[in-house]
Amino acid sequence: MQTNDEPAAALPLAGCRVVERSRTVAGAWAGRLLAAMGARVVMLEPPAGHRLRSAAPFIDAGGESALFTYLAAGKHSLICDPATPSGRAVLERELEHADILIDDTPLAERQAQGLEPQTLGECFPQLVHVSVLPFGAHGPKAHWDGEEVNLLHAGGEGYLLPNGLSGELFPQRAPLKIYGHFAGYQGGCAAALAALTAWWAVPLAGGQYVDVSVQDATLAVGAFALQRLGDGSLEHRSTRSFRYGGVFEAQDGFVEVLTLEDRQWNALVQLLGSPAWALEEAFRDPLVRSRRGDEINRHIREWMAHERVEDIVSRAQALGVPAAKYRTPAEVLAGEHEGARGLFARTALPGGETVDVLVAPFQFRCTPLAANARVPALGEHDMEECS
Secondary structure (H helix, E strand, O other), X not given: OOOOOOOHHHOOOOOOEEEEEOOOHHHHHHHHHHHHOOOEEEEEXXXXXXXXXXXXXXXXXXXXEXXXXXXXXXXXXXXXXXXXHHHHHHHHHHHHOOOEEEEOOOHHHHOXXXXXXXXXXXXXXXXXXXXXXXXXXXXXXXXXXXXHHHHHHHOOHHHHOOOHHHHHHOOOOOOOOOOOOHHHHHHHHHHHHHHHHHHHOHHHXXXXXXXXXXXXXXXXXXXXXXXXXXXXXXXXXXXXXXXXXXXXXXXXXXXXXXXXXXXXXHXXXXXXXXXXXXXXXXXXXXXXXXHOHHHHHHHHHHHHOOOOHHHHHHHHHHHOOOEEEOOOHHHHXXXXXXXXXXXXXXXXXXXXXXXXXXXXXXXXXOOOOOOOOEOOOOOOOOOOOOO
């Protein structure tokens, strides 16, 4: 794990310079991922500040946006309005030294702000320009806007929700949106990976323009549903669930159990106390288990209703049954596993307060984001010279 005394050069992207011109979660998340790996990421914010600075939910102390705190940790902030001569000068100065530009500026605004791909490619031939828009920069929907709920359903996930236990408990509930910014994070992931791929190719190919669609990135999450569609099977929220297993309610909370292999099924039978129904010879066949999944789940629910979550999980894991508790945010922060891996670190807010923030959704041999990362105030680095 990296400590405050370790040199920044230990980070994978040390020396990479990124300019982030974002207004969406997807664009900001792409920059955050690169910052987590050690890149110097400069947010070019409008004079009024990034619109996510005022996005809910908020941290109680100081009313800072929890979403922006997470997305901006470890970045720099410059005030820049490319539609003005002074702002254009700031943009060009930063791009002169940049390796990657993350850009979610709507197509209709790019010319006025000096962000047209062809122009940038001519002026900065080694620059990797990553466009990340709701429906991409090309095609009939390129000029469409799209919020999270639109993108989640356009990517197919909304068609499959609610399912499993949620679908059983609330069969009449309308199609849902996954909490938070699921589609935005998928788009940001795709943009970050595309940026790195193009950047590594710069010595051979020079700079490139990369077109990322958040809809496409979200659609890729449902690759299994698409594969089944090719086989002639249309998944739907009422039928999309594991044949047996899933989420169950115990005495004091919820547990998810997943058994895909015979050895896991055998371990589950042990966990349940080897009841007579589970020892039926027919259940040795995984196809039979699939066909009788509702019956199996009914037995599991009856057993779970009399057990405590911690007892279920500890015994299941000891036997080799994939099982986990649904935990509260406070339990996640205080978790032994999370603490051992250093998943969270204190992060300073512009007002001086500190909060625990997830370091990154991945690790290398060191913790990717320095433990002393902070969220920049608007325009905090305006007086710094780009180097």
